[in-house]
Amino acid sequence: MKSSVSQQMPLHVGFREDAVFEHYLPGENAVAVGTLRQALAKLSDHLIFLWGARGTGVSHLLQAAIHDLQTQGLDALYLPLGECIDYGPDALDGLDEMQALAIDDIDLVAEHEQWQEALFHLYNRMRDAEKLLIVGGQRSPLHLTLTLADLKSRLSSGLTLQLIPMGDEDRVDWVIWKGRRRGLVIERDVAEFLITRHNQNMSELVATFDQLDSASLAEKRRITIPFLKQVLAL
Numbered sequence: 494m495k496s497s498v499s500q501q502m503p504l505h506v507g508f509r510e511d512a513v514f515e516h517y518l519p520g521e522n523a524v525a526v527g528t529l530r531q532a533l534a535k536l537s538d539h540l541i542f543l544w545g546a547r548g549t550g551v552s553h554l555l556q557a558a559i560h561d562l563q564t565q566g567l568d569a570l571y572l573p574l575g576e577c578i579d580y581g582p583d584a585l586d587g588l589d590e591m592q593a594l595a596i597d598d599i600d601l602v603a604e605h606e607q608w609q610e611a612l613f614h615l616y617n618r619m620r621d622a623e624k625l626l627i628v629g630g631q632r633s634p635l636h637l638t639l640t641l642a643d644l645k646s647r648l649s650s651g652l653t654l655q656l657i658p659m660g661d662e663d664r665v666d667w668v669i670w671k672g673r674r675r676g677l678v679i680e681r682d683v684a685e686f687l688i689t690r691h692n693q694n695m696s697e698l699v700a701t702f703d704q705l706d707s708a709s710l711a712e713k714r715r716i717t718i719p720f721l722k723q724v725l726a727l
Contacts, residue, residue, distance in 0.1 A: 507573040507597075512556035518670050520663040522549070525654045529554065532652055533561050539620045540651025541627045542634050548695030549656035551629040555595040558627055562593045569593035574601045574608075582611035589618040592625070599630040599648070600637065609641040616647045626651075659695060664688045667695075668702065672716065675706055679716050686718050690727050701725070 519526045525543075532538050541558075545551050555571060562569035570591050575598040577584050582605075588594055594615075602608040619626045630637065633655065634648040659667065665684045672679035693701060708724045709716050721727060 507576050508559070508571045509556055512553045513560050514554075514557045516674070517550055517553055517557060518663075518667050520659055520666065521657050525656055526554065528652070529558065529654055530561070533558055533565075536625060538652045539623065539625065540616070540648070541625070542648055542651055542653045543627065543629045543656065544631060544633050544653070545656030546631060546658050548697075549658050550695070551631070551656060552597050554656075555597050555627060555629045559593070559595050562625075567592040569595070571595045572597065574598040578602070578605070578608065582608045585611050585615050589615055589622065589624070593627070594619065594625070595627040595629070597629045599628050600632060603638045603640075606640055609639055609644050613641060613644040613647065616644070620647075661688050661692065664692070664695075664698065667698075671702055677706065677709065677716060683716060683718055683721065687721055691721075691725055 514526070514530065517526065529541065529543065532541055543551055543554060552573065559569045559571045568591050570588065570593075572588070572594060574596060578598075578601055596612070599612075602612065616626060628634075628648060632638075634645065634653060637645055637648065639645045665681065665688050668684035668687060669679050669681060672684075687701075691701065705716055705721070705724055708714075709720070714720055
């Protein structure tokens, strides 16, 4: 007998408590984020597809959506396929009993026909039960390299939102904003120096910021240009 939710893997694998809407600086993605939050409040869509290049915050916003839905009292689960695909498609067993499900890294099933078939049936069961499926990936649903055309069609049938990568000015604003949230005063010229001399994708920039924050706390020093040069060997 199948359990109500698959027992093969931890339920909240990869789920971060700090991945909430308040910790995401929308910048040029303000309209997309606003539309997503409105959709979560109305719960009138059966499918939301969120896509963007790595580092745009797709995973963060999928988790933020689940946090939001859980706050509403729904049984909602975040499932990152990058951490679950090795369990096989049986890992999806029983997940349609959730009221809402966010599936991340949909691109990873492009070469896994059994996973595509399982996701297709999961989608149908959740749609028929009027439950919400949120899917995230790096490509639009129309450009996913899926071998199962029916799944590709289903993923194109709902609300689709694209996230735009941050430009350099947005990254500067993010460094200042992130510092403020950590109780750090980071002057604009310091943030500009960091982005100009040590520009990275957003995932790496987040790791660099955490490194600077830890070093600043350990050495009890402000984050200045000389401090950046010392910590990052610039």
